[in-house]
Each structure stands twice: as C-alpha cells, then as structure tokens.
Amino acid sequence: MTAMIETVGLTCRFGGVVAVDNVSLKIEEGELRCLIGPNGAGKTSLFKCLSGQVQPSGGRVLMKGREISRFHPHEIARMGMAIKMQVPSVFNGLSVHENVWLAAARLHRGKALEAIVDETLSAVGFRSAEAREKRADELSHAHRQWIELAMLAACKPAIALLDEPAAGMTQDEMLRTVELIKTINRSTTILVVEHDLEFISLLARKVTVLHQGKIFVEDTMSNISNNAAVREIYLGKQWRMAQ
Amino acid sequence: MMNISRRNLIKTGAVGVLAAGVSPMLSATSVFAQGETVAVGSLHDLTGGTDVYGVPSHACMKMAIAEINAAGGLLGKQIELKTYDGQSDIKKFPQYAQQAALQDKVVMLQGAITGASREATRPVLRRYKVPFVYGTIYEGGLCETNAISVNTGSDQQAIPLLDWSFKNLGKKVFYIGADYNAPRNIGIWTNHLANQNGGTVVGEEYYPLDVTDFSTAIAKIQAAKPDYVHSCLVGGPHMAFYRQWAAAGMLKKIPIVSVVFGGGNEHMVLTPEETDGIIVAYNYFEEIDTPANRDFLARADKTMGASRPYINGIAIGGYTGPMIWAEAVKRAGSFDYAALMDALKTDIEWAGPSGKMVLEAKTRSTIQDMHIMQVENRKWKLLETQSQVRPFDFGGACDLLANPRNTEILVPKV
Amino acid sequence: MNYAGMNAGSLTFTASLVVVALGGPSVLDTFQVLQLSAYSSLALGVVGLAFVWGILGILSLGHAAFFGIGAYAYAILSIAQGESTFAVAAAILAPSVLAVCLGYFLFYGRVGDVYLSVITLCVSLILFSFMNSTADVSYTLLSVPLGGFNGISAVPPLNWPGFVGDFLTPEATFSLCFLLLAAVYLALQFLRGTRLGRIMASVRENERRCELLGYDPRWLKLVGFVISAAIAGLAGALFTANTGYVGPTVFDLGQSSQFILWAIAGGMGTLSGAIIASFMLQFLASFIGTSQLFNTSLVFGTVIIFFVYALPNGIVPSLQGLLRKLSRLARRQRRRPEVIGDSIKSTP
Incomplete structure (x- = not known):
C-alpha cells in the first residue's frame, strides 16, 4: 500500500542554514502522527515543504505515491492536503461563517455547501448566527485556532498538517481540541506538531522526533518519554517539570 | 394620472440626488445681452x-x-x-x-x-x-x-533670429530641443532656414522634458563643431543644459540662440555666468x-x-x-x-x-x-529690431478669407 | 455582511443612478449635462480601481494606463473610421489585452505587492513618455497623427451604432454614461456576492490561506485585474467622447493619483463610495478653480490630509459606521449578553 505522504531524502536550505536535512518520513493512511522537537528542529519548515509553500532544495515529496515536490500550494491542496499554520492563518476581515464557507466552497455548491458549513461550525461550537457573523479578528486566539481547524475540516482533506493546534489554550480548550482532532482523524490522516506533551500523550500513537533538521528517533510515546537521549536534546527541564 | 405622478416622482428624485452637487451652478445666470x-x-x-x-x-x-x-x-x-x-x-x-x-x-x-x-x-x-x-x-x-x-508663431521668431544668426554667427548650426510638438516644429524651421541661407544643420537632437543630464548632448555638439547652437530646450529640468554648457566652458566658445529661452525667465533664474551672451528673439521685453x-x-x-x-x-x-x-x-x-x-x-x-x-x-x-536681443547680466540688450514681421502663411495654405473652414494646425515642410 | 453583494443599499444606489440617467436631461441645462457626463466617465474609471483594490487588494498605481489606452483607442478609431461603435469595443479590448499580458507576468511571476504597484505605475509613465515623444508627423496610427504632447483634438462624440455621423445628443450621451455607470456598478456588486467574488475577497484577506484552501490566487487576481482594465478602458473612451480631446496626460502621475485619491476618499472596499467621492471631488476641483478664493493645490492638499486623518475609512464606511453606532445605542436596552462559541467555556 502506498503511503499517504512520504518524503525521500527531503532537504530544505535557507541560505546557509539547513532547516530540513535529508528527512525520509512515511505516514500511512489513517495515521495520527505527532512530530516533536526543540525550537529550530525544522518542524515548521518541513510543513512548508510538504504543503508547497517552500520548494525543497533536494529530495522528494510523494503524496499517495505521486511526486508533489514542485507543485504549487493550491495544487497540493486540491489533491487533498490541508494545513493549520503555526500562527492562526484565517481571513481576519471576514466573518466566521465566510471563513468556513470559503474552505468548503471549493468542493461543494448550494445546499450541500451550506449544510457542511453549518455542521462544521456547530462542531467547533459556533452555533448562533451572532457568533457566526463575528469578524475573525474579533475572536480570541483559541477561537481563531478552532476556526482554522473548522476550515480544515470543511475541506474534507485526505491529510491534514496541524502546526501547534493547542498553542495558547487553556486546559479545557486543549481537551476540546484533542476531541476535535480525533473526530477529524476518523476520515483524515493527520500529522501534528506540538510542544504540549500532555496533548501529545492524549493524541498520538506514534511520535517522530526531529532534531537539527534530521529525524532523531521514531517510536511510541511511552518509549520516547523513556528515551534518555530525547530527554537530553529536547525534553530536558520541561520534561522533568511535567514529571 | 399614474404616469404623470410617476414622472414627477422621477424628476423630484433626480433633483434630490443632484442637489448636493449642482446647486452652486443652478444659481448662475446668463450675463450676456442683459444688464450692464x-x-x-x-x-x-x-x-x-x-x-x-x-x-x-x-x-x-x-x-x-x-x-x-x-x-x-x-x-x-x-x-x-x-x-x-x-x-x-x-x-x-x-x-x-x-x-x-x-x-x-x-x-x-x-x-x-x-x-x-x-x-x-x-x-x-x-x-x-x-x-x-x-x-x-x-x-x-x-x-x-x-x-x-x-x-x-515660431516662424515669426525663428525666421528673423536664424536669418540674423546665419549672417552673423556662421553657417553651421546644431539644433537641440525638447521632444514635443513645438520644438519638433521649430526643428523643421531650422532645417528650412538653413537651406535658404546656404547653411547646414550639423546635428539635431531631441530630449524628453524630464532629462537633466546633458553631458552626451554637449559631447555631441563639441564633436560636430557648429558655429552656433539653436536651443529649444524647455522647462525646469532642461535648465540644467545651460549650467552644464557653461561648466564645460562652452558658453564663451559657441554662441547659443533660442526662441524659447527667457519664456520662463531663465535668464533671471540662472546666473550671469551661465547665461551671458545667449541670443533670443521676442516681440516684447521690458x-x-x-x-x-x-x-x-x-x-x-x-x-x-x-x-x-x-x-x-x-x-x-x-x-x-x-x-x-x-x-x-x-x-x-x-x-x-x-x-x-x-x-x-x-x-x-x-x-x-x-x-x-x-x-x-x-x-x-x-x-x-521682432527684437533680437542678448542676455547681459540678467537683463536683455537689444541687438537688432526687424519691423513688422508677418506671420507665415505656409505658401498661401493659410488663407481664412478664401478658406474659412480650415481648423487644422499647419505644419511647415522642408 | 461583507459578502452580500446585492443588498438594499446597492440596489438603492443603482436606482439613484438610473433616476439621474433618465431624469437628469429634463432638469439640467446643457452645460450641466456635459459636465456631469464627463464626471461620470471618470467615476466609471475609479470603480474599476475600487474593485481591484478594495476587493482583491491589488493596488495598481498605474490604473491610468488602462484609462489612457482606452481613451487613445477611442480617439484613433473613431477618427479613422468615423464611427464610434467599434472604437468603444476596441477601447475595452485593448487595455484588457495589456492587462492580460502585464497581469500574467506580475501575478504568475509572484511579484510582491509593492513592486506590483511600482511596475504598474512605471508602465503608465512609460506610455506617458512615449506618447509625449510622438510629436513628429511620422507617428501615425491608422493614418491618425498621434500628436505628441498636444494630443489628438476634435475627437468625434458617440454616434448611434452603425449610423455614421448620427451623433448622440449631449442628453442621450448623459443618459448613456449614467446607465453604463449604474450597470457596471451593479455588475461588480453582483460579482462580489457570487462564489467567485467571495473567493476574490479572500485573496485580499490572506493570499496564502486562500491558496492553501486550493484556490489559485494568481488566476483570481488576473481575472480581477483584467476586469478593472476593461472598465477603465470603457471609461477612457467615454471621457474622450465627452471632451473631444485626448493627450499624454491621461497617463501621467496626476491621473493615476486622482483615481487613487477618489478611491481612498470613498472608502476602501466600497464601490459606491468611490463613485460618490469622485463626483464630490470633481465638483470641488471645478468650483475652487473658478472661485479664486483659495489656491487650488492648497485646498486639495487639505482635503487629502482631512481624509487621511479625519475619515481614514472613507466617506461611505464612515457614514455606515455612524449609523451602526446609532442603532447600537438604540438597541442597548434590550441587549443580551454576547455568546460566542456557545457550547465551549470561554477563556476566562
């Protein structure tokens, strides 16, 4: 079976800095994979390479067996990839409803379109007309994250890349987000970058650790958390505090 | 009834919409043929x-x-x-x-x-x-x-000025002008008058109105070695030519004549060191x-x-x-x-x-x-007056008594 | 609702333009008819810019290039053919073709916003310089002299399609200009409400997000750019038909900045605002030019500063904001606590 997404020796350089260094990663269909690593490990750059926002300097990206290394972002999106960016990237000047409508409108028309928008907005808790007419830039950070997740869900993607979906959230909000992601995962392969280890342990079965642009280790969460080397490079102080 | 009231409504609506804009004008009245x-x-x-x-x-x-x-x-x-x-x-x-x-x-x-x-x-x-x-x-x-x-018209200026110049300055002229209608036209006159006076146009150059660097132009003029330069450079940026010309030490060597210099009071804006000796032709000067x-x-x-x-x-x-x-x-x-x-x-x-x-x-x-005159310390000095210069009729082409319907601008041909 | 293209406001505005178009000639004198026709054609020019800038977020500093090409195309063809129908069509087509070529390089080459503005301005200024240097009699197109700085004079007005020499009266021209203005306004307003128009608005809001949703912003921008160029070309043709003259200054910085000033004064994102502002500022310019009370440049400088500082949102959005505030004030008594994301506990 071909993988949902596969990279072969993927390299991404910015000037003299090698942000992603010869990464070979394979995500199977239906998987929910977590990607962790300290700041500057190359997680966001990897996402940008996968989604076509940055052209790889070397290596290949395959989606469902098809090479997409040189594709434009909109072409990759049309093949079924959706992405939630690290900094919430929504249409700030437009209403909540319009944001989700735009996400769903590429594939749907008419009544089906409105039904999907309604369903998706309800799933992230925007039920009243008043809430849906708010402009995106009037919302809190967490709400904007949800809008972006809703937009992602409304695309009905084959694979979703989530860059720090729980950043800046309260405990309640984070738990709610875990539920949302699990719901999305029912029909979508997910690759998620996070720092919050509680969040990761609630979500992931398999974790990939990225360090200095390279894959450091790939294992289950429990094995990773017991890995002394990982602790050393990344978890360090934060990990001991969580213990 | 229905129709009438609807039309009134439309009119009132139109007035309402327009009132803000045109009200200052509605009050204007015709003054011709009434009153003093x-x-x-x-x-x-x-x-x-x-x-x-x-x-x-x-x-x-x-x-x-x-x-x-x-x-x-x-x-x-x-x-x-x-x-x-x-x-x-x-x-x-x-x-x-x-x-x-x-x-x-x-x-x-x-x-x-x-x-x-x-x-x-x-x-x-x-x-x-x-x-x-x-x-x-x-x-x-x-x-x-x-x-x-x-x-x-430029003919009334150019004919006396260039006739005088071919007689007094020499037979070889270099023409330099701004690139628009009037200077192009005057360029044609320059060629025409050179033919008539047995002179030659050794160079003809046009520059867009915003050009301020005339070093190439000056080099070309120096290479062509004319007896005098006929300049039809116009406007603020082109004043740079006179500065650069004087700086290159050319003002004392090759005389400049012009039918437009002074129109923007260039002789008062520039210094005497940059303008003394430039010769022009106008119908009036103070x-x-x-x-x-x-x-x-x-x-x-x-x-x-x-x-x-x-x-x-x-x-x-x-x-x-x-x-x-x-x-x-x-x-x-x-x-x-x-x-x-x-x-x-x-x-x-x-x-x-x-x-x-x-x-x-x-x-x-x-x-x-028409008065041919020369800049001397930011003032005009009269060199020669040609009395009662007639406008050119383009070889009889402009005759409004015979052909009153003409409206086209006539262009000289060499 | 920012995506509702056709609403009560836009329909009312369209209706007002139609009323002026049909009722104007019976209440205005000849001069006012001529003046307003010329104003309306420039208003049409600014609508295209307001659309491409306010909706798509493309600031074309060289909008005058398309206006000017339309103006020249009309002048040359109507003189060469003695018939205005094809001239108007060419005035729409010619700038559209330029917009396709220029837009292809700008958008598909992913030229940044600032560079795009500068490049469009340069294109316009190059045309300005070029037309200025066509004074020599050898520069002709379809045996019509281009005329350089002096331009092309005595351009015939519009005639009834197919009837050479059967010119529209000033009143008929007036009605036509205002009806076209109404039609273009309505069409653009309609477009804003369609799926395509809403996606175009998303390009302005966040181009990256738009393409990550699977839309191609390059194509959307190109479409909008060409639409605005076509409208500007039509405006140029009507303006030339109204005034009978076209010269290189249609391409100059003053012309482009005038369009931009009107769009700013009207308010970003509103088409009606740009139209209203263009009429108001044209009346103002015309009025202070005859009153001799103040220096014209001084007054205009003051007006620009006023709009930037006092009404940064422009005329129409400021009025809308005022109305909204008033209605909110009235509703305050019966207002319920606001609920967002109602099934989720909000962040404390």
Missing part, C-alpha cells in the same frame, strides 16, 4: 506645474480688462472677467471651456497656453461660437477663423526703451503692485489679447459673434507697448516688430 456687463473668460494655469506661464499672463489680462473698464468699458458695457484655473490639468480645459461658453456666456475666452491645453480647448470654443484669443508664443500654424493669435513702453510699465507697477512678475514675451499676450479683441469688437459695433467674425475680415491695427500690431485678416495672426 459682458463676461470674458481667462483660462490659464494658475496652479500646478505650468503656472509659471499662466500666472503672469492672467495678471496682464486682468490689467487690460481693468484699463478697458476704467476707460468707460466696451460699447458702453463693463467687462466682467471670469477666471478659470486650469490647474495644469488638461482635463479641466474642455470642461471649463464648456462652462465659460454655456453657463457663463462669455463673449471671448483667452488662455490655454500649452499646446495640449490649446488643442483641448479650441474645438469646444469653436463648437459654441466663442472667440478664442491665444496670447502666447507657440509653434505656429494656427489657422482658424475662431482663433485669434496676438502673439507670435527693456524696450520707448515712451509707450515706459508708460505701460508704470501703469503695470501701479495695478499689479511692486512685486509684479517680469513681463516677458509670453506674458505680454495677456495684455495685448483683450486690447486687440476690443479693437475688433469696436469695429464690429457689437458683441455678436457673426458681427465680430465679419469685422475680422479686414486687418485690425492697434499700437501697444511694443509698437504697432496688425491682426491680419488672412491668417488671424498678428504682424509685429
């Missing part, structure tokens, strides 16, 4: 890039109207001067011309100095039968019954030493005040225009358009600060004295 005044229009650039030409011309026009009114008006009526600021925006010209003709009912309009504004204004005034008085020096070739040119001119300048000092602009060969048209038009109106005995056009079928003579001027019936352009 007639309206005359001044359409000059009073602001924006070309106001250096518009402001002095307008000031002179105001002075002329004031003098006519002080002398009891024209045909017993006082003249009201309607002023329109063209704002150095060509789009404003046809619009103001329409306003002057249709709303303010002017009996004459003067201005539209730049070639482009003249071309935008002329057809409108022709359509609404408002006499157009053109007061500036220009490229020449205006030949239309409705257009009265009281200043000189230094003309005649009783008529001394009297005119004294009156100008009084009406315009001590800070008045220098009246050069362009601005003087603002004064002579209304005066010559007034002579024609007196001849017609009426402000009526047809009567005026009839009166213009014979020559109109008037004596102004620069001497005798004759508005020629055939070309509706003006025969007048």
Whole structure:
C-alpha cells in the first residue's frame, strides 16, 4: 500500500542554514502522527515543504505515491492536503461563517455547501448566527485556532498538517481540541506538531522526533518519554517539570 | 394620472440626488445681452506645474480688462472677467471651456497656453461660437477663423533670429530641443532656414522634458563643431543644459540662440555666468526703451503692485489679447459673434507697448516688430529690431478669407 | 455582511443612478449635462480601481494606463473610421489585452505587492513618455497623427451604432454614461456576492490561506485585474467622447493619483463610495478653480490630509459606521449578553 505522504531524502536550505536535512518520513493512511522537537528542529519548515509553500532544495515529496515536490500550494491542496499554520492563518476581515464557507466552497455548491458549513461550525461550537457573523479578528486566539481547524475540516482533506493546534489554550480548550482532532482523524490522516506533551500523550500513537533538521528517533510515546537521549536534546527541564 | 405622478416622482428624485452637487451652478445666470456687463473668460494655469506661464499672463489680462473698464468699458458695457484655473490639468480645459461658453456666456475666452491645453480647448470654443484669443508664443500654424493669435508663431521668431544668426554667427548650426510638438516644429524651421541661407544643420537632437543630464548632448555638439547652437530646450529640468554648457566652458566658445529661452525667465533664474551672451528673439521685453513702453510699465507697477512678475514675451499676450479683441469688437459695433467674425475680415491695427500690431485678416495672426536681443547680466540688450514681421502663411495654405473652414494646425515642410 | 453583494443599499444606489440617467436631461441645462457626463466617465474609471483594490487588494498605481489606452483607442478609431461603435469595443479590448499580458507576468511571476504597484505605475509613465515623444508627423496610427504632447483634438462624440455621423445628443450621451455607470456598478456588486467574488475577497484577506484552501490566487487576481482594465478602458473612451480631446496626460502621475485619491476618499472596499467621492471631488476641483478664493493645490492638499486623518475609512464606511453606532445605542436596552462559541467555556 502506498503511503499517504512520504518524503525521500527531503532537504530544505535557507541560505546557509539547513532547516530540513535529508528527512525520509512515511505516514500511512489513517495515521495520527505527532512530530516533536526543540525550537529550530525544522518542524515548521518541513510543513512548508510538504504543503508547497517552500520548494525543497533536494529530495522528494510523494503524496499517495505521486511526486508533489514542485507543485504549487493550491495544487497540493486540491489533491487533498490541508494545513493549520503555526500562527492562526484565517481571513481576519471576514466573518466566521465566510471563513468556513470559503474552505468548503471549493468542493461543494448550494445546499450541500451550506449544510457542511453549518455542521462544521456547530462542531467547533459556533452555533448562533451572532457568533457566526463575528469578524475573525474579533475572536480570541483559541477561537481563531478552532476556526482554522473548522476550515480544515470543511475541506474534507485526505491529510491534514496541524502546526501547534493547542498553542495558547487553556486546559479545557486543549481537551476540546484533542476531541476535535480525533473526530477529524476518523476520515483524515493527520500529522501534528506540538510542544504540549500532555496533548501529545492524549493524541498520538506514534511520535517522530526531529532534531537539527534530521529525524532523531521514531517510536511510541511511552518509549520516547523513556528515551534518555530525547530527554537530553529536547525534553530536558520541561520534561522533568511535567514529571 | 399614474404616469404623470410617476414622472414627477422621477424628476423630484433626480433633483434630490443632484442637489448636493449642482446647486452652486443652478444659481448662475446668463450675463450676456442683459444688464450692464459682458463676461470674458481667462483660462490659464494658475496652479500646478505650468503656472509659471499662466500666472503672469492672467495678471496682464486682468490689467487690460481693468484699463478697458476704467476707460468707460466696451460699447458702453463693463467687462466682467471670469477666471478659470486650469490647474495644469488638461482635463479641466474642455470642461471649463464648456462652462465659460454655456453657463457663463462669455463673449471671448483667452488662455490655454500649452499646446495640449490649446488643442483641448479650441474645438469646444469653436463648437459654441466663442472667440478664442491665444496670447502666447507657440509653434505656429494656427489657422482658424475662431482663433485669434496676438502673439507670435515660431516662424515669426525663428525666421528673423536664424536669418540674423546665419549672417552673423556662421553657417553651421546644431539644433537641440525638447521632444514635443513645438520644438519638433521649430526643428523643421531650422532645417528650412538653413537651406535658404546656404547653411547646414550639423546635428539635431531631441530630449524628453524630464532629462537633466546633458553631458552626451554637449559631447555631441563639441564633436560636430557648429558655429552656433539653436536651443529649444524647455522647462525646469532642461535648465540644467545651460549650467552644464557653461561648466564645460562652452558658453564663451559657441554662441547659443533660442526662441524659447527667457519664456520662463531663465535668464533671471540662472546666473550671469551661465547665461551671458545667449541670443533670443521676442516681440516684447521690458527693456524696450520707448515712451509707450515706459508708460505701460508704470501703469503695470501701479495695478499689479511692486512685486509684479517680469513681463516677458509670453506674458505680454495677456495684455495685448483683450486690447486687440476690443479693437475688433469696436469695429464690429457689437458683441455678436457673426458681427465680430465679419469685422475680422479686414486687418485690425492697434499700437501697444511694443509698437504697432496688425491682426491680419488672412491668417488671424498678428504682424509685429521682432527684437533680437542678448542676455547681459540678467537683463536683455537689444541687438537688432526687424519691423513688422508677418506671420507665415505656409505658401498661401493659410488663407481664412478664401478658406474659412480650415481648423487644422499647419505644419511647415522642408 | 461583507459578502452580500446585492443588498438594499446597492440596489438603492443603482436606482439613484438610473433616476439621474433618465431624469437628469429634463432638469439640467446643457452645460450641466456635459459636465456631469464627463464626471461620470471618470467615476466609471475609479470603480474599476475600487474593485481591484478594495476587493482583491491589488493596488495598481498605474490604473491610468488602462484609462489612457482606452481613451487613445477611442480617439484613433473613431477618427479613422468615423464611427464610434467599434472604437468603444476596441477601447475595452485593448487595455484588457495589456492587462492580460502585464497581469500574467506580475501575478504568475509572484511579484510582491509593492513592486506590483511600482511596475504598474512605471508602465503608465512609460506610455506617458512615449506618447509625449510622438510629436513628429511620422507617428501615425491608422493614418491618425498621434500628436505628441498636444494630443489628438476634435475627437468625434458617440454616434448611434452603425449610423455614421448620427451623433448622440449631449442628453442621450448623459443618459448613456449614467446607465453604463449604474450597470457596471451593479455588475461588480453582483460579482462580489457570487462564489467567485467571495473567493476574490479572500485573496485580499490572506493570499496564502486562500491558496492553501486550493484556490489559485494568481488566476483570481488576473481575472480581477483584467476586469478593472476593461472598465477603465470603457471609461477612457467615454471621457474622450465627452471632451473631444485626448493627450499624454491621461497617463501621467496626476491621473493615476486622482483615481487613487477618489478611491481612498470613498472608502476602501466600497464601490459606491468611490463613485460618490469622485463626483464630490470633481465638483470641488471645478468650483475652487473658478472661485479664486483659495489656491487650488492648497485646498486639495487639505482635503487629502482631512481624509487621511479625519475619515481614514472613507466617506461611505464612515457614514455606515455612524449609523451602526446609532442603532447600537438604540438597541442597548434590550441587549443580551454576547455568546460566542456557545457550547465551549470561554477563556476566562
């Protein structure tokens, strides 16, 4: 079976800095994979390479067996990839409803379109007309994250890349987000970058650790958390505090 | 019933929508043929890039109207001067011309100095039968019954100036000009007059109006070794040529003649070291030493005040225009358009600060004295006067008595 | 609702333009008819810019290039053919073709916003310089001399399609100009409400997000750019037909900045605002040009500063904001606590 997404020796350089260094990663269909690593490990750059926002300097990206290394972002999106960016990237000047409508409108028309928008907005808790007419830039950070997740869900993607979906959230909000992601995962392969280890342990079965642009280790969460080397490079102080 | 009320509703609606915008205009009333005044229009650039030409011309026009009114008006009526600021925006010209003709009912309009504004204004005034008085020096070739040119075409400047130059400076000329209509036209004249005088044009160069670096031009002139340079460089950026020419030490070596230098008072803006010796030809300059001119300048000092602009060969048209038009109106005995056009079928003579001027019936352009003069320490020194220079009729092509329907600008051919 | 293209406001505005178009000639004198026709054609020019800038977020500093090409195309063809129908069609087509070529390089080459503005301005200024240097009699197109700085004069007005020499009266031209303005306004307003229009608005809001949703912003921008160029070309043709003159200054910085000033004054994102502002500022310019009370440049400078400082949102959005505030004030008594994301506990 071909993988949902596969990279072969993927390299991404910015000037003299090698942000992603010869990464070979394979995500199977239906998987929910977590990607962790300290700041500057190359997680966001990897996402940008996968989604076509940055052209790889070397290596290949395959989606469902098809090479997409040189594709434009909109072409990759049309093949079924959706992405939630690290900094919430929504249409700030437009209403909540319009944001989700735009996400769903590429594939749907008419009544089906409105039904999907309604369903998706309800799933992230925007039920009243008043809430849906708010402009995106009037919302809190967490709400904007949800809008972006809703937009992602409304695309009905084959694979979703989530860059720090729980950043800046309260405990309640984070738990709610875990539920949302699990719901999305029912029909979508997910690759998620996070720092919050509680969040990761609630979500992931398999974790990939990225360090200095390279894959450091790939294992289950429990094995990773017991890995002394990982602790050393990344978890360090934060990990001991969580213990 | 239904129909009527609906139409009323539409009308009221339209009035409502328009009221905000047009209300200042609805109050304007026609002044022509009623009351004690007639309206005359001044359409000059009073602001924006070309106001250096518009402001002095307008000031002179105001002075002329004031003098006519002080002398009891024209045909017993006082003249009201309607002023329109063209704002150095060509789009404003046809619009103001329409306003002057249709709303303010002017009996004459003067201005539209730049070639482009003249071309935008002329057809409108022709359509609404408002006499157009053109007061500036220009490229020449205006030949239309409705257009009265009281200043000189480039032919009237170039022929005396270049005839004099070929005789006194030498046979080889280098022509350098701005790249637009008038300088191109004057380039044709330069070639034509070189042929007639047994001279040669050793170089001919045109530069866009915004060029400020003339080092290549100066090198080309030095290589061509002309006896003199004929310059038709125009506007602020082109003044750099004279600076660079003097800096290269050429001012003392090769003389420059021009039919436009001084029109923007370049001889006062630049230093004497950059301009002394440049030779020009105009119908008027303040230094003309005649009783008529001394009297005119004294009156100008009084009406315009001590800070008045220098009246050069362009601005003087603002004064002579209304005066010559007034002579024609007196001849017609009426402000009526047809009567005026009839009166213009014979020559109109008037004596102004620069001497005798004759508005020629055939070309509706003006025969007048031309002065060849030289810059000397920011003042003009007279070299020679050629009396009563006729406007060129393009080998008989411009004859409004025989062909009154011509409106095209005539272009000289070599 | 920012995506509702056709609403009560836009329909009312369209209706007002139609009322002026049909009722104007019976209440206005000839001069007012001529003046308003010219104003309306420039208003049409600014609508295209307001659309491409306000909706798509493309600031074309060289909008005058398309206006000017339309103006020249009309002048040359109507003189060469003595018939205005094809001239108007060419005036729409010619700038559209330029917009396709220029837009292809700008958008598909992913030229940044600032560079795009500068490049469009340069294109316009190059045309300005070029037309200025066509004074020599050898520069002709379809045997019509281009005229250099002096431009092309005595351009014939519009005629009834197919009837050479059967010119529209000033009143008929007036009605036509206002009806076209109404039609273009309505069409653009309609477009804003369609799926395509809403996606175009998303390009302005966040181009990256738009393409990550699977839309191609390059194509959307190109479409909008060409639409605005076509409208500007039509405006140029009507303006030339109204004033009978075209010269290189249609391409100059003043012309482009005038369009931009009107769009700013009207308010970003509103088409009606740009139209209203263009009429108001044209009346103002015309009025102070005849009143001689103040220096024209001084007044205009003051007006620009006023809009930037006092009404940064422009005329129409400021009025809408005022109305909204008033209605909110009235509703305050019966207002319920606001609920967002109502099934989720909000962040404390």
